[in-house]
Amino acid sequence: MNLKVSHKEVPEFDVTAQDAIMDAFIEAIIIMDTDGSIERFNKAAENMFGYKANEAIGLDISILMPDPDGANHGRYVDRYLATREARIIGIGREMTARRKDGTMFPMHLAVGEVGWHGKVSFIGLIRDLTDDKLAEERRLRQATDMIAASRLATMGEMAAAIAHEINQPLAAIATYASAAERLLNAGPENTGDVKGALASVKAQAHRAGEIIRKLRSFVKPEVASLEVKDLQSVIEDIRSLAELDARANNIQLSIDVANNLPEIIADGVQIQQVILNLLRNGIDAMLDCDPDDRRLELHGYIASPDEVRVDVIDRGHGIPQSVRDSVFNPFFTTKTSGMGMGLAISQTIVKSHGGKLGFEDNPGGGTTFYVTLPTKVA
C-alpha cells in the first residue's frame, strides 16, 4: 500500500482575519505579553470591561482586576515563567474582575500560552458569571426558605405529637383515680384494686413528667448559633416565602426594612422562624376580613440607639381583652387547627436573644406584634 502523506499548508490568517475571529467570540479575549501589557482586546472584552480596545492596549493587565490579584499579577506571571508551574494556565478559575468604572463582576478566567510573532504571550478567555451567580443565589435562597418552612412544619407536628402523648397518661391518671374513689366508696373489700390503681397513678404521673421534660428541651431552642447579622438580609431571605403565603391567602403584604440598620448578633434561622410565625399569625387573623382590608405590613427600623425593631401589623379583629394575658402561653390558641406553640416558642427565642416580643392594638383596629433585638455593641 502506498501511503502518501501530503502536508497541506495551513493558510496564515492575516491580522484582520484574526481580529474578525476574535470579535466573533462571546467571551472576552485578551492577549498580553509576559510583562503584563495588554496587546489585544476583543469586542466582548470592550463590552465586559468598558474599555475601548485602543484604550486598553498597552495598559497593564492589573487594571482589570481588583487588588490583591491585580497588584500581585506581575509576580504570578514571573513565577510561572520561572517555575513553569501552572496556577491558572490550562486550568481556569473563578475570579473577580474590575470594570473601567470600578464596579466588580464575577468572571471565569482561562489562560493559555501562545507563541505570538515569535515571542511568548498569554491569552485569556473570560466569561462573565454575573447571571450564573444570580441564579445560584436564587437557588440558595429558595433552599433557605425551604429549610425555614420545614422547621416550622416540624415544630407544629412535634407539638401535636407531644400533646397527644401527654394526654395518654393524664387520661389514665384521671380514670384510675375515679375508679379508686368508686371502689373505696363501694366498700373495704376492694383495697387490693385501689392499691393497684394508686401505683398506676404514680407510674403514669412519672410518664407524664418524662414527656414534659422532652417538651422543655424542645421549646428551649437548641444552642443558638449566634452570628453577626444584618436584619435586612435576615428578613430578605424569607421575603419570597412570606409573599407566597400572603398571596395564597389573598393578603397584600408589604415588607419595608430600613437600610443600614445597625448589626445584630443573632441566630438568623431562629429570628426568621419568629418573623414567619408573626406573619403567619397576621395572615390567620385576617382570613375572615373583607379582601380589601387584608393588608399585612412588616416594618424594620431603629427603635433606639441600641435596639432594632420589627413591627408586624395586621388589620384583623384584634385580641380580645379576655385572652390578652394568655397569648404567649404554650398550647394557648384561638385557631381551630393551631397547636398554640408558635408565640410561646417565638417568645423563648426572642428572650434568648436579649430582646422582647410583645403586641399592641392599632388605633384603626387590628394588632401589631413587635420584636425588639439589641444591636451589636460596637
Added chain:
Amino acid sequence: MTDRQESVLIVDDDAAVRDSLSLLLKSVGIQSRAFSSGGEFLDAYQAEWAGCILLDIRMPGMSGMEVQRRLVERDCTLPIIFITGHGDIPMAVEAMHLGAHDFVQKPFHDQELLDRIQAALSANREQQDDIDLKRNVKERYETLTPREAEVMSAVVKGHANKVIAMDLDLSQRTVEIHRARVMEKMQVRSLAELVKLSVLLDS
C-alpha cells in the same frame, strides 16, 4: 328474649388507658374486655357480642376509623364510642357521620364517660330487643297456614270480613275463624297490635 352477656369492648393502644378504663368499669360493675389494636379486636370479634365498643380514634397501625369501616362491612351493630384527643374533633365528627354512636375526649370525666357508656349499652339493648322481637314475630308468622297468611294480609289492609270473604271466595264465617286463629297465633288481642307486628315484619 335472649340474655347475652354484655361487655364494653375497649380498643386502645395505650396499656395504661386500657387498664384504667377496665378498672373504672369494674368499679361500677360493668364487664369489659380490652384489646391493644384494631387488628386484635377484629380477629376476636364475634357477631353475637353485645355491649358497646370504646374505640381509640388515633392508633398506630390500623386507625379507629378503619376499624369502624371494617365493622360496618361485617354488619356489626354494636354502638361505637370514639376516644379522641386534642385536635381529633374533625375526625370524630366524620366518624359520627359514618354512624358512630358518640365520642369522648381524653382525659375523661368519669361520670360523663360512664353516662355515655350506659347510654350506648342501653341503645344496644334496645337494638337487640328489636332484633329479638322481630325474630320472634317472624317465628310466629311462620306458624300461619297459607290461607291464614292471606287473611292476615287482607285484615291489616283494613278490609272488612265480608270483603275478604268475597275476595278469597270463602264464607264470611270461615274468614272469621281464620281471623281468630291469626290473632291467636300472632299473640295479639287487637287489630292495632296486629298491624304493628305486620309493619315490623315488613321492615
